[in-house]
Amino acid sequence: MPTTPTSIPPTSRARSSRRTRASARSATSAAAGEGATTYPLTVDNCGRETTFDAAPQRVVSLDQGSTEILLSLGLEDRMVGTASWTDPVRDDLADANAAVPRLADEAPTYEVVLGADPDFVTASFGRHFAQGGVAERDRFAETGIESYLSPTDCDGDISINGGGTRTRPLTFDALYQEIRELAQIFDVPGRGEALVADLEARRQAALDGVTDTGLTVAFWFSDLKTPYVAGGLGSAGILADEVGAVNVFDDLADDWPATTWETFVDRDPDVIVMGDLSRERWPGDQAAEKIEFLQTDPVTKGLTAVAEERFIALHGAEMNPSIRLVDGLEALAEELRSLQAAA
Numbered sequence: 001m002p003t004t005p006t007s008i009p010p011t012s013r014a015r016s017s018r019r020t021r022a023s024a025r026s027a028t029s030a031a032a033g034e035g036a037t038t039y040p041l042t043v044d045n046c047g048r049e050t051t052f053d054a055a056p057q058r059v060v061s062l063d064q065g066s067t068e069i070l071l072s073l074g075l076e077d078r079m080v081g082t083a084s085w086t087d088p089v090r091d092d093l094a095d096a097n098a099a100v101p102r103l104a105d106e107a108p109t110y111e112v113v114l115g116a117d118p119d120f121v122t123a124s125f126g127r128h129f130a131q132g133g134v135a136e137r138d139r140f141a142e143t144g145i146e147s148y149l150s151p152t153d154c155d156g157d158i159s160i161n162g163g164g165t166r167t168r169p170l171t172f173d174a175l176y177q178e179i180r181e182l183a184q185i186f187d188v189p190g191r192g193e194a195l196v197a198d199l200e201a202r203r204q205a206a207l208d209g210v211t212d213t214g215l216t217v218a219f220w221f222s223d224l225k226t227p228y229v230a231g232g233l234g235s236a237g238i239l240a241d242e243v244g245a246v247n248v249f250d251d252l253a254d255d256w257p258a259t260t261w262e263t264f265v266d267r268d269p270d271v272i273v274m275g276d277l278s279r280e281r282w283p284g285d286q287a288a289e290k291i292e293f294l295q296t297d298p299v300t301k302g303l304t305a306v307a308e309e310r311f312i313a314l315h316g317a318e319m320n321p322s323i324r325l326v327d328g329l330e331a332l333a334e335e336l337r338s339l340q341a342a343a
Contacts, residue, residue, distance in 0.1 A: 122148045215246070217247055231254045
């Protein structure tokens, strides 16, 4: 996990200057929005109340998931930086994304984020706001920068990726809550409702005709040596439940816990759903590397899914809690139908 370099706290003059600039920028917010949000707006976000006097004008998104929501809401003109990418941006968002600076492929430092002069920072995963991450939310607040954490990462008031553990299954409602809240914060609630309606319509269409498959699946995100697999309560658990499959690691509560190949072999899934990541953080991030490993390693080559070549590749973003989860659902449902038809 990236560490945050030691830095000198901003002076009172710097904080005052930032608030002055933010106040000046807020004057144009009503024209940029729909005029439907009433300010000041207070949002209860993962146990933290945040009040907005106006729509943010300069937002940094620390994760691909939050970035693609903001782009889908047509807010690229308010975005001054993105970070933490696992895959190429969604095709229909590529043009909008091209105009937004990428601060880092992985997590940026606190100093890099400050260099973009944001008045708002969003994140999909609470690790960015945890000790040792980009910066804690209080530290951003000290410089007049508000922050927001995706409800998909919250179990009550606790951040899952910030050190907590899920006690209840993630649902699509948490994703839709994030979309609606960000749309309200930016005074574009109509766009938020339209995006939610589109995603839900696609979700229902993907599930049309889907019945219990009876298939067991394992979701493998990354790492050849110590595979990170999907537990039963996170976003990939949603995918398995929606298509009527059984996640062989559904007894694990963490979103992406590490396991061993011996355990993987013991559970012997019918299908392996694997992350095909464009990043190159660890060996085996790409699906082709994963398949080569599975077919040549003496421990894994006897797996049922390997022997029958039952592999399904999804982008990492399609297995994470984001709008791309619907893309993943569409692809997984189609691939499982094909496997059933061929059986």
